Amino acid sequence: MNITSAKYVEDDFNIKIIKATINGQEMFVPINAEGNRHWQAIQEWVAEGNTIAEAD
Amino acid sequence: MSNARKLADNLPTEGQLSGRNVIINGEFAISQRGTSFTNIGSGGGGTSGYDDTWTMDRFLISQGLSAGRCSVEQSSDTPDGFSKSLKISTTTADTSIGASEYHRLQTKFEGLDLQRFAKGTSSAKEYTLSFYCKANAAATYAVELYDIDNQRTVSKLFNVTTNWTRVILIFPADTTGAFDNNNLLSMELNWWMHTGSTYGGGTLQTTWGGIVQANRAAGIDSIFDSTARTFFITGCQLELGPQSSPFEHEQHSVTLAKCHRYYARMYYGSNAENAGYSNSYGDYFPTPVPMRATPTAALNGTFAQYPGGSSVTPTINATGGTGHANGHQTFIRPYVSGNSYNYLEGVINVDSEL
Numbered sequence: 001m002n003i004t005s006a007k008y009v010e011d012d013f014n015i016k017i018i019k020a021t022i023n024g025q026e027m028f029v030p031i032n033a034e035g036n037r038h039w040q041a042i043q044e045w046v047a048e049g050n051t052i053a054e055a056d
Numbered sequence: 057m058s059n060a061r062k063l064a065d066n067l068p069t070e071g072q073l074s075g076r077n078v079i080i081n082g083e084f085a086i087s088q089r090g091t092s093f094t095n096i097g098s099g100g101g102g103t104s105g106y107d108d109t110w111t112m113d114r115f116l117i118s119q120g121l122s123a124g125r126c127s128v129e130q131s132s133d134t135p136d137g138f139s140k141s142l143k144i145s146t147t148t149a150d151t152s153i154g155a156s157e158y159h160r161l162q163t164k165f166e167g168l169d170l171q172r173f174a175k176g177t178s179s180a181k182e183y184t185l186s187f188y189c190k191a192n193a194a195a196t197y198a199v200e201l202y203d204i205d206n207q208r209t210v211s212k213l214f215n216v217t218t219n220w221t222r223v224i225l226i227f228p229a230d231t232t233g234a235f236d237n238n239n240l241l242s243m244e245l246n247w248w249m250h251t252g253s254t255y256g257g258g259t260l261q262t263t264w265g266g267i268v269q270a271n272r273a274a275g276i277d278s279i280f281d282s283t284a285r286t287f288f289i290t291g292c293q294l295e296l297g298p299q300s301s302p303f304e305h306e307q308h309s310v311t312l313a314k315c316h317r318y319y320a321r322m323y324y325g326s327n328a329e330n331a332g333y334s335n336s337y338g339d340y341f342p343t344p345v346p347m348r349a350t351p352t353a354a355l356n357g358t359f360a361q362y363p364g365g366s367s368v369t370p371t372i373n374a375t376g377g378t379g380h381a382n383g384h385q386t387f388i389r390p391y392v393s394g395n396s397y398n399y400l401e402g403v404i405n406v407d408s409e410l
Contacts (some may be wrong), residue, residue, distance in 0.1 A: 002099070002107075009371050011391050012337075017373055028353045028372040035240050035349030036408065 001041040007053040018042060018052060070173060070181055070297025077304045078169050079114075079245070079313045082187075082292035084140040085128060086113040088321045091130040095147070097122060097159070101280035110318070110409065112142055113315040115163050122157040122250060124150035124280030134290055135188045135220040137305075141290035150250070152278040155257075159279060161251035161289070164249065164410040166348060167205065167235045167242035172296050175203070176234030183227040185245070185302045187292040191216045192284055195277040197258065199225060202244040202267075206233030211248075211263045213275055224300045230264035240350050241410040245294065249287065250280050316344040318409045321356060324390065325401035338370070338400050340387040347386040350374055351406040359402030368392055372404055 006020040009028075018029040022038060029038045046052060068076060089110055096109045097119045110116045113127040114222045125148035131141045144161070185199060200211040212225040230373040235242040248255070251273045258270030279285045291303040326338035343351070353372035370390035388404055 011371070011393075012375065015373055015375075017371070019371065025354055028374070030350040030352070030374055033350040035410075036352060037410065038352040038407075 001038070003041060003045045003050070005053075006042055006045070006050070009053040010055045016055070066243075066302055067396075068295065068297055068301045068329060069299045071295070074304065076295040076301060077293045078165060078172075079163060079292045079294050080318075081112060081114045081311055083138050083290050083303070083305065083311075084112045084115070084120060084142045084251050085308055085310050086315045087111070087130045087140075087397055088113055088315065088319060093117075093128045095125055095229065097125045097148075110319075112140075113319060115142060115161060117159070118146070118162045118246075119159045120157060121154055122150050122159055122280060123152075124148055124157075124159060124278075126159075126279070127394065131288060131290055135222075138188070138290050140201055141188075141288045144249075144279065144287045146280055146283050146285040148280075149283050149285075150278070153250070153278065153280075155252040156254040157250065157252045158255055158273070160273075161247040161249070163245050163292075164241055165243045165245070166239050166410060167237050168239055170235040170242055171237055173229075173235070175230050176206070176232060178231060178406055180229035180231045181296050182229045183294060183296070184298060184300045185212075185225045185227065185292075185294050186222060186303070187289055188220050188222050188288045189214075189216045190218060190220045191288065192286045192364035194292070195279070195287075196275065197279075197287075198248040198273045198276045200244075200246040200248060200272055201227055201232070202246060202272075203233060203235070203264075204244065205236050205242050207267045207337045208233050208264050208384065209267050209272055211260050211272055212258065212262060220288075222291070226298050226300075228263050233248065241331070246272075247289070248276055251276065252280040268346075269302045296370070317346070317348050318407075320344050320347075320406050322387070322404055323401075324404050325399070326390075327399055328397050336397050336400075337391045338389055339344065340389045341376075343386040343388065347406065347408040348410070349408045351386060351388075351408040354405045356403035359390070359400060362399040362401075363397075368397070370400065370402075374406060397402055 003042045010016045024049045033039045107119045131143035214223045256273045260274040261271040327338045353374045358367045370392045
């Protein structure tokens with residue numbers, strides 16, 4: 001997968017997800033979701049030295 | 057031939073009589089993402105040089121490093137008794153094949169659906185794969201079962217002709233390496249149609265063994281050798297035991313529900329539930345069926361908020377997902393930061409593909 005951006009987003013209920021651009025499409029990726037391939041790809045992207053931006 | 061003989065020849069020798077096919081959408085009736093996919097291989101579905109593009113439900117094209125390009129469409133050219141097929145058309149040829157190039161049609165399985173094969177036990181069973189295919193010209197390609205859990209593979213060559221032909225391939229049992237009994241990826245089924253020496257430079261591995269890259273697709277032709285190349289396939293069935301049974305057609309609604317475990321394109325329309333909060337929230341909507349894992353969500357086009365009907369870009373939370381054998385419901389909920397609306401509507405894609 002080609003990840004070009006990733007940022008945490010948190011709502012009023014303190015539910016945190018990642019808003020990411022993957023393969024040119026904006027996606028909302030759940031955190032710590034075992035078996036979710038986008039979450040797994042973001043973990044690998046971070047391991048390569050990239051950073052998930054903090055929420056506003 | 058007597059009717060009794062015909063019946064006996066078509067009965068499976070292992071397992072149950074219905075629900076035999078572990079491949080979902082093997083007759084390509086379901087195509088939630090669209091019916092035509094172009095310029096596959098250009099990198100749109102992956103990192104530079106690699107492209108995993110989902111096409112008809114549960115099937116993707118996995119391509120790496122090749123300059124070849126193709127399109128995929130849901131075709132009405134089928135053998136008798138089928139209404140749809142998957143058609144691959146080469147649009148850019150690649151006759152200078154680099155070592156690590158590959159192009160394959162692929163579907164994936166979670167371990168929960170593979171336990172019937174008793175892999176890794178003394179009573180392990182054989183696998184019988186059958187499918188109908190045709191092409192613009194004769195060619196030889198390979199099919200591979202790839203056990204992800206134990207990094208073991210087995211492959212078989214098959215011939216495609218210019219007429220619809222049913223291919224039947226019997227793969228041996230494997231007493232080594234059990235499939236994990238969970239909702240994660242355990243096996244890939246790959247139709248290899250182009251590769252270089254990295255995956256095709258050895259001798260085809262026709263019995264189960266530890267993965268040897270060069271033995272995965274040895275001896276195949278290339279679908280990228282000409283822009284005239286096409287490949288049609290339908291009626292894909294992978295079943296227990298050494299006997300192929302007739303393709304098990306199922307009701308459209310049944311196949312669609314199976315596909316929804318992995319991907320759904322769902323209409324969302326909801327009043328706001330924002331009393332007491334600074335932002336606007338829609339109601340939790342359940343996905344059509346409990347999904348395999350907590351899904352990724354994406355907007356499909358624009359959302360509209362009412363009154364007024366102006367465009368808005370909500371954030372989508374997804375919760376739930378099976379995560380275990382018994383499963384539980386999966387929900388999605390959009391919210392709009394710092395905004396107030398009475399009603400929100402649009403289309404959301406939820407994705408928990410393997």
